[in-house]
Amino acid sequence: MRRFRWWWGALVLAAVAVLVGLFVFFGAESRNGQPIPRPSPPGNGPLTAVALGDSTVSGEGAGMYTADTNGPNGNWCHRSPNAFIQKVKFPGLLERVNLACSGAPAEQVALGDVKQWTEGSQAEQLAALVKDHRVPVVVIAVGANDDPKFSAQVTECFKAWFSPDLPSCSVAMKQGWQSKVDAMVPKVVKAVDDVKAVLARAGYVPADYQLVLQSYATPVGPGIPEELRNLNGCPFRPDDLQWIARDGVTMLSRGLKQAAQQTGARFLDLAKAGAGHEACSGGADQSREWFTRLTLKLSDLGQADRAQHALQESFHPNANGHAEVANCLNEFLALRDGNATCLAGPDGHLHPAPEVVAR
Incomplete structure (x- = not known):
């Protein structure tokens, strides 16, 4: 017993x-x-916010481009210290890294061999970064340089203003815009999924970081003073500007929201972020504008390797625009969940309106 x-x-x-x-x-x-959730992302090194994407992320239009991305050896990524990622605030954040490159398509953000201005995959660059950095924030904006080819469309609108005998550029854009946006979505999805795969291979789980997919702001609107609807400011027809602001950018944002839903990323909509602050909207007071007007670097015209980039800054967020996007993004990150739209508040600055309110 x-x-x-x-x-x-x-x-x-x-x-x-x-x-x-x-x-x-x-x-x-x-x-x-x-x-x-773990107290911080895995690995060693400083907490670091990372941005990937195209010109709206790199800082095109914001000036003061880093020397290595302002033309040497063919690198025109135009990364600026004024870009919004450099103004991101997050508890414990010590570093901010901008991997974006002006003109980048989704394939260059994704894993693979596609290069943009001599630079390889941004996702591969992220894989190297996370070896000695901990990343709690990843912001991506890409897609406009894929099937929509937004910059090329702006050029067509400029040609239409120059040639009164040509039809408005929006006539052609209306016919195929939705199909181009639809074709863009899976490419953006792959790019975002590849970024997630890179972090997963480094030991990250979804709770370790915030993944944000941004859309695009309307750089120029229909309310331009007539005296600036020329080569001194914004040479576009009013009907083209109206369609781009009302329909074109809105449809592009809807497509990017689909990509965010399919990848589980948070979505920050910038479609209306520039309302009232578009290029040329300030008239004589250019300081009110958050986007560059038609910008020609005269000093570049005399150099064969730089001449073709003399207009590259035109109609992109300027330093003030990036500061406003950063303000909205910081408040959005503090919410930690859900989607939002960046809208100007009573104080005149951009703030995130939660999706239910924005709708």
């Missing part, structure tokens, strides 16, 4: 030890069946 009690006691102690071990092993991973 005594031996039976001894074995029974040993069995109870062993069971208790197992239960304690299970609690220690699993207790830090769940509470009420829900995973508990």
Whole structure:
């Protein structure tokens, strides 16, 4: 009888030890069946916010481009210290890294061999970065340089203003714009999925970081003063500007929202972010504008390797525009969940309107 009690006691102690071990092993991973986020991303190094994408992220139009991205050896990525990612604030954040490149298509953001202005895959660059950095924030804006070819469309609108005998550029854009946006979506999805795959391979789980997909702001609107609807400012026809602002950019944003939904990224809509602050909207007071007007670098025209880039800055967010986007993004990141639209508040600055309000 005594031996039976001894074995029974040993069995109870062993069971208790197992239960304690299970609690220690699993207790830090769940509470009420829900995973508990780790205190910070895995790995070593400083907490670092990272941006990937095209010209709206690199800082095209914001000036002061880093020397290595302002033409040497064919690199025209035009990354600026005024870009919004350099103004991102996040608890414990020590560094900010901009991997975006002006003109980049989704394929260059994704894993693969596609290059933009001599630079390889941005996702591959991120893979190298996370070896010695911890990344709690990744912001992506890409897609306009794919099937929509937004910059090329703006050029067509400029040609239409120059040639009154030509039809408005919006006539052709209306016919195929939605199909181009539809063709863009899976390319953006792949790029975002590749970024997620890079982080997963580095040991990240979704709770370790915020992944944000941004859309595009309307750089120029229909309310341009007549005296600036020329080569001194914004040479476009009013009907073309109206279609771009009302329909073109809105449809582009809807496509990007689909990509965000398919990849699980948070979506920050900038379609209306520039309302009232578009290029040329300030008239004589250019300081009110958040986008560059038609910009020609005269000093570049005398150099064969730079002449073709003399207009590259035109109709992109300027330094003030990037500061406003950063303000909206910082408040959006603080919310930590859901989608939003950047809209100007009573104070005149951009703030995130949660999706239900924005709709």
